[in-house]
Every structure is written in structure tokens, then in C-alpha cells.
Amino acid sequence: MMNDGNVTLTLTPAADSPRPLVLTPGQDLRGYLAALLGRAFLFFLTFSSVLAVMLILVFVVIRSLGFLSSSSLMEFLASQSWRPTADPPVFGALAIIVGSLYVSLAALVFAVPLGILAAVFLSDMVSWKVRNVVKPIVEILAAIPSVAYGFFAVLVLAPWLQREFGFSTGTNALNASLILAVMALPTIISVAEDSISALGRELREASYSCGATRMETLLRVVIPAAHSGIIAAVVLGMMRAIGETMVVWMASGNAPQIPHPWWDLAQSVRTLTATIAGEMGEAPETSLHRGALFAMGVLLLLMTLGMNIVSEYFLARAKKAGGKA
Amino acid sequence: MPEEERKDMPTSVLKNDITKPNVRTTTFTIDGRERPANLAGETCTCAVIHSENFSLHYGSKAGVQNITMDIYPCSVTAIIGPSGCGKSTFLRSINRMNDLIPHVHTEGKLLVDGHDIYDKHTNLVNLRQQVGMVFQKPNPFPKSIFDNVAYGPSLQGVRNKGELQNVVEQSLRAAALWEEVKDDLKKSALALSGGQQQRLCIARALATKPRVLLMDEPCSALDPIATGRIEDLMHQLQSTYTIVIVTHNMQQAARVSERAAFFCLGELIEYDWTSKIFSNPAKKETEDYVTGRFG
Structure with a gap:
């Protein structure tokens, strides 16, 4: 380790004539144009996806304007009676809006505790090797086509619920929310696990060195420190649940009603997404019915947009907290 | 620690003067700064650490090998040595922090107050509190x-608000941070400066009422002013705690410690009074390192 001082240098500065350090006007212009072109190209690529979102928003809002101006917004939001083909038609979407929120929230009640526990388990209880095998498998759950989940809901879960619990129908709010929970799980587990393991070993060591057990460390330090990421995970899971169409269409029973009593998950409900998907084909092009469906679309967009903003806010906070800790 | 037990402890690496800290009454100076000797006959409740042929391996890679040394109560012991020599590994062995790293296994004995902490019946929570x-x-x-400072006490079951406030105040005072933060205890700890955060961590460690304080390069992320404050703190704490500090900074080791151990390549090369390690080391490797001729 001692320096013996006998090192011979084999690298020397280039001996031949050095290249000029000043650009010619032609090179200058060419460089400027190339940079401009590249910048414009990348700007166009990025902007086109922003543009797509904007156009969708504008299109949906415009198509719903006809309905919103000629019909009562109050009736749309407050009435429970959805009879688009009656004479005169009634467009009361309250039961459907409630149905959408109902199955999504019920799905979260199942998925959130399970998802957070699974995230904690993957980040803190198993070895890095196991985590690196299990996590991608969990994420595959998100890649299964929703119609496959729907098949499972109708052909397996519905008869099972009917048989085991004596429900009058197997396609109900419980069925839909159970399947939605499974579909939201990979998102919740993946995002929550990322934020929990991003906290690093220092924080956990600090807690253990104060004489904390693993449970105390998890409950009092790790989970509170990762709360921003966990909230973002939950909101992302909720977005997945509220925007899901095929599964709820197949599994929820499609009855536009608010369950009574409110906690009775065994009753059928209908969601905004399933209504749009199911009735779009039957609603004539310029009819009020079509407009009402677009109004539902606006409502859905507003909901997911709001949740997206909330999750972005919490993800940014989680990032900041992770960097600081 | 009873006298008959002390006799049983091996003193292979130790010169006999190092085993009797309480009879030393002279003072000595390093860098022009006078270091006080331990007060003779002072009763002390802090723990004695005794390591006997202790080795720790990460998988097949050796962390530390055959460490035999005694760490004495009511004093500061510095562990110095080049990077990757196992200083931190040994320090983290004393409260079993290495347990969090997979595939770690140990051999030999590491006793805290006469209890082998690598015994499988060791209560890790109590160990880390002490x-x-x-x-x-x-x-x-x-x-x-x-909440940072109150964390340890609340884990020990202290729920009474007044009692917690008392512990928090005492710990922050002991860590010389109280005057700076007493008006905003509700503020986030992350808003403090680096030096303040480190003193907060010391306060947090003191709040659990430990008898041994392990410090793993506590000043390496701090500027000289914050470092000076933490060194002053260690001077004040050394009469009541057994302090073990790992440091890269040899001036720091000279300033704060009473005894120093030089580690190299996972082995304990030399362990003696700090003054002797820095002025008249017994081993060539130690001399090369402390004079800066190493590496």
C-alpha cells in the first residue's frame, strides 16, 4: 500500500495539431438548426399526447352540452329514476353515480388493508430475492384482460356467492367489488411497496436502535413516514376501480338502484361506466339519451381527473420525503 | 462490576495499566489541550463490554476476526482504522444492528455486563435500550x-404527558440542543440543520436511558463547528456513559477518547491509551496509520 514512486506514465497529451476551438459561422448555424429541429420534433411528440387528452375532454364536454342545456341538471344529479326510453324520458343518474362510488369504495375496503399489508410484507418481511420474484408476479395481475375477470365473476364467483350465502342473485355489488379489489391490488401493492422500501435502512435502524420491535417500527415509523406514497397508491387503485367497465358490466347486475339498507352488498347496482358501455349503441346519434351518456362521461372524467391531481400531489410529497429521509 | 469478575477477564491485548482506569490521576495533553483523567473512586453504573475471539462474517466474507478487547465504563473508547477494516461492523455488533443484514453469522463471545448478547435467548429490545x-x-x-425524542420512552411504556415532557427536556439539554429548539418542539425534525439533527439523534438515543452509547462516525457529515459541539458533548457525557466512537478523523480520536483501538483488515492490531497510540504505538502498522504514512 505504500507508494513506491516508480510509476511510469504511458498516457501523454495528443502531440499532433490540436483541433480549432472556435466554430466557423457555417458550423454554428448547422448546430443551431439541428438543435432546433430536434427540439421541435420532441415537442411535437410530447404535445400530441397532451393534445389527445385535451381533445377528448373538449369532445365529451361539447357532446354533453346539448343534454345539459335542454334538460335539468338538477334532475340528472338528484333523481334516482333512469328511464331513457320512457315517454317522456327521465334521466336521473343519482342511483348510477352512487352505484359507481359504491362498488369502488367497497372494492377499496377490501383492497386497501390487504394491499398495504402485502406491501409491508414484501418490503420488510421477506428477503430481497423473494421480493424480486413475487412483486412482478403481483404486477401480472394488472395485465389480465378485464373480460377474463368478468368471466370469472359471472361463471365462478356469482354461482358460489348464491350457493354459499343464499343471495337472490350472484351478480351484485359484492361480486363486482370483490373483483375490482383484485384488479386494484397490483396497483396498490406496487406503488405502496415502492414508497415503503424507498425509505431506506437508516430510518429502520434508528427505530430498532431505540429498542423498537419490528411491529413497532412498521406501525410507528415506517408506515407513517410512507403515508404520502400509500395515499397515492390508494387513490390510483380507486381510479382503476372507478374507471373499470367490463367487469362491473358483467358482475354488478346492472340495476340502477341505491341499495337499501345502504350496507347491503348483496343487491345489484349499476355504474356509470357500465351504463355508457351498455346504452351507447341503443341511443340515437342526436338524442337526449346520447347527450345524457356523454354527461356521465364528463362526470367520470372529472372524478378521475380530480383523483389524478390528488395522487400526483401525494406522490410528489412522497418523493420529497423519500429524498430527505 | 464486582472485583472477582474483573479478574477473570482476559487481558491478552491489554497492558496492565489500561485495566485500572480509576487509579490514573495524572492529566496529559494532546494538541495543546488538556484531557482530564477519570476521577478516582467514582461509582459508575455504565456497562462493561467484553469481547472474546469475536468474529463476524457476511456470508463467506469476513467482517471482523478474533476481536478480543475490553471496553471500559465511564470513558470514551475510539475505534480507528482505514475504510473497510471492520470498525463499524464491530461497533454495530455491540447492539446487534448487523442482524438486519442477511447471512450474518458470528463466532466467539461478545459480553455486555457479563451477558453474551449473541446468546439466542437475548432480549434484543432490552439490549438496544441499554x-x-x-x-x-x-x-x-x-x-x-x-416525538423523535419521546419515541424511545414511549416504547418503554411511558404514557404520562408530563413525564414524557420531562424526559424530552432532559435529553435535549444533555444533547445541548434544548436552548435552540425549546420554543418549537412541534416543528418537524427534518427542518433542523445537519448538526442539530445529529444532536437530536443523540438526544433520542439518550432518552431511552442507555448505559452504553455507540457512535458510528457521528461527525462525518458535519462542519467543524457542529463537530466541536458534539465533541464537547461527549466530554460531558463520558462520566456517566460508556461511549464507543468509530471515527476516521484521528484528531478527533485524540481529542475525545481515553483509549483507542486500531483496526486493520478486520483485525484488532493495537489497543491502548489514546496518548500512547498516538505518541508511542507498539506496532509498526499503527504508527504508519497514525502518522499518515499508511495507504
Whole structure:
């Protein structure tokens, strides 16, 4: 380790004539144009996806304007009676809006505790090797086509619920929310696990060195420190649940009603997404019915947009907290 | 520690003068700064650490090998040595922090107050309450200043608000941070400066009422002013705690410690009074390192 001082240098500065350090006007212009072109190209690529979102928003809002101006917004939001083909038609979407929120929230009640526990388990209880095998498998759950989940809901879960619990129908709010929970799980587990393991070993060591057990460390330090990421995970899971169409269409029973009593998950409900998907084909092009469906679309967009903003806010906070800790 | 037990402890690496800290009454100076000797006959409740042929391996890679040394109560012991020599590994063995790293196994004995802490019946929670730790990078919890310090006591079941406030105040005073933060204990600990955060971590460690304080390069992320404050703190704490500090900074080791151990390549090369290690080391490797001729 001692320096013996006998090192011979084999690298020397280039001996031949050095290249000029000043650009010619032609090179200058060419460089400027190339940079401009590249910048414009990348700007166009990025902007086109922003543009797509904007156009969708504008299109949906415009198509719903006809309905919103000629019909009562109050009736749309407050009435429970959805009879688009009656004479005169009634467009009361309250039961459907409630149905959408109902199955999504019920799905979260199942998925959130399970998802957070699974995230904690993957980040803190198993070895890095196991985590690196299990996590991608969990994420595959998100890649299964929703119609496959729907098949499972109708052909397996519905008869099972009917048989085991004596429900009058197997396609109900419980069925839909159970399947939605499974579909939201990979998102919740993946995002929550990322934020929990991003906290690093220092924080956990600090807690253990104060004489904390693993449970105390998890409950009092790790989970509170990762709360921003966990909230973002939950909101992302909720977005997945509220925007899901095929599964709820197949599994929820499609009855536009608010369950009574409110906690009775065994009753059928209908969601905004399933209504749009199911009735779009039957609603004539310029009819009020079509407009009402677009109004539902606006409502859905507003909901997911709001949740997206909330999750972005919490993800940014989680990032900041992770960097600081 | 009873006298008959002390006799049983091996003193292979130790010169006989190092085993009797309480009879030393002279003072000595390093860098022009006078270091006080331990007060003779002072009763002390802090723990004695005794390591006997202790080895720790990460998988097949050796961390430390055959460490035999005694760490004495009511004093500061510095562990110095080049990077990767096992200083931190040995320090983290004393409160079993290495347990968090997979595939670690140990051989030999490491006793804290006569109890082999690598015995499988060791109560890790109690061990870590008695052997507190301050880490290289300040690592406060993302909670308020108060909650950071109150964390340890509340784990021990202290629920009474007044009692917690009392512990928090005492710990922050002991860590010389009280005057700076007493008006905003509710503020997030992450808003403090690096030096303040490190003193907060010391306060947090003191709040669990440990008898041993392990410090793993506590000043490496701090500027000289914050470092000076923490060194002053160690001077004040050494009469009541057994302090073990790992440091890269040899001036720091000379300033704060009473005894120093030089580690190299996972082995203990020399362990003696700090003054002797720096002025007249017995081993060539030690001399090369402390004079800067090493590596």
C-alpha cells in the first residue's frame, strides 16, 4: 500500500495539431438548426399526447352540452329514476353515480388493508430475492384482460356467492367489488411497496436502535413516514376501480338502484361506466339519451381527473420525503 | 462490576495499566489541550463490554476476526482504522444492528455486563435500550422534534404527558440542543440543520436511558463547528456513559477518547491509551496509520 514512486506514465497529451476551438459561422448555424429541429420534433411528440387528452375532454364536454342545456341538471344529479326510453324520458343518474362510488369504495375496503399489508410484507418481511420474484408476479395481475375477470365473476364467483350465502342473485355489488379489489391490488401493492422500501435502512435502524420491535417500527415509523406514497397508491387503485367497465358490466347486475339498507352488498347496482358501455349503441346519434351518456362521461372524467391531481400531489410529497429521509 | 469478575477477564491485548482506569490521576495533553483523567473512586453504573475471539462474517466474507478487547465504563473508547477494516461492523455488533443484514453469522463471545448478547435467548429490545446508537448520517424520524425524542420512552411504556415532557427536556439539554429548539418542539425534525439533527439523534438515543452509547462516525457529515459541539458533548457525557466512537478523523480520536483501538483488515492490531497510540504505538502498522504514512 505504500507508494513506491516508480510509476511510469504511458498516457501523454495528443502531440499532433490540436483541433480549432472556435466554430466557423457555417458550423454554428448547422448546430443551431439541428438543435432546433430536434427540439421541435420532441415537442411535437410530447404535445400530441397532451393534445389527445385535451381533445377528448373538449369532445365529451361539447357532446354533453346539448343534454345539459335542454334538460335539468338538477334532475340528472338528484333523481334516482333512469328511464331513457320512457315517454317522456327521465334521466336521473343519482342511483348510477352512487352505484359507481359504491362498488369502488367497497372494492377499496377490501383492497386497501390487504394491499398495504402485502406491501409491508414484501418490503420488510421477506428477503430481497423473494421480493424480486413475487412483486412482478403481483404486477401480472394488472395485465389480465378485464373480460377474463368478468368471466370469472359471472361463471365462478356469482354461482358460489348464491350457493354459499343464499343471495337472490350472484351478480351484485359484492361480486363486482370483490373483483375490482383484485384488479386494484397490483396497483396498490406496487406503488405502496415502492414508497415503503424507498425509505431506506437508516430510518429502520434508528427505530430498532431505540429498542423498537419490528411491529413497532412498521406501525410507528415506517408506515407513517410512507403515508404520502400509500395515499397515492390508494387513490390510483380507486381510479382503476372507478374507471373499470367490463367487469362491473358483467358482475354488478346492472340495476340502477341505491341499495337499501345502504350496507347491503348483496343487491345489484349499476355504474356509470357500465351504463355508457351498455346504452351507447341503443341511443340515437342526436338524442337526449346520447347527450345524457356523454354527461356521465364528463362526470367520470372529472372524478378521475380530480383523483389524478390528488395522487400526483401525494406522490410528489412522497418523493420529497423519500429524498430527505 | 464486582472485583472477582474483573479478574477473570482476559487481558491478552491489554497492558496492565489500561485495566485500572480509576487509579490514573495524572492529566496529559494532546494538541495543546488538556484531557482530564477519570476521577478516582467514582461509582459508575455504565456497562462493561467484553469481547472474546469475536468474529463476524457476511456470508463467506469476513467482517471482523478474533476481536478480543475490553471496553471500559465511564470513558470514551475510539475505534480507528482505514475504510473497510471492520470498525463499524464491530461497533454495530455491540447492539446487534448487523442482524438486519442477511447471512450474518458470528463466532466467539461478545459480553455486555457479563451477558453474551449473541446468546439466542437475548432480549434484543432490552439490549438496544441499554446500548444506544448514533449513526453516521443524521437519521431523525420524519416526525416532530418532541416525538423523535419521546419515541424511545414511549416504547418503554411511558404514557404520562408530563413525564414524557420531562424526559424530552432532559435529553435535549444533555444533547445541548434544548436552548435552540425549546420554543418549537412541534416543528418537524427534518427542518433542523445537519448538526442539530445529529444532536437530536443523540438526544433520542439518550432518552431511552442507555448505559452504553455507540457512535458510528457521528461527525462525518458535519462542519467543524457542529463537530466541536458534539465533541464537547461527549466530554460531558463520558462520566456517566460508556461511549464507543468509530471515527476516521484521528484528531478527533485524540481529542475525545481515553483509549483507542486500531483496526486493520478486520483485525484488532493495537489497543491502548489514546496518548500512547498516538505518541508511542507498539506496532509498526499503527504508527504508519497514525502518522499518515499508511495507504
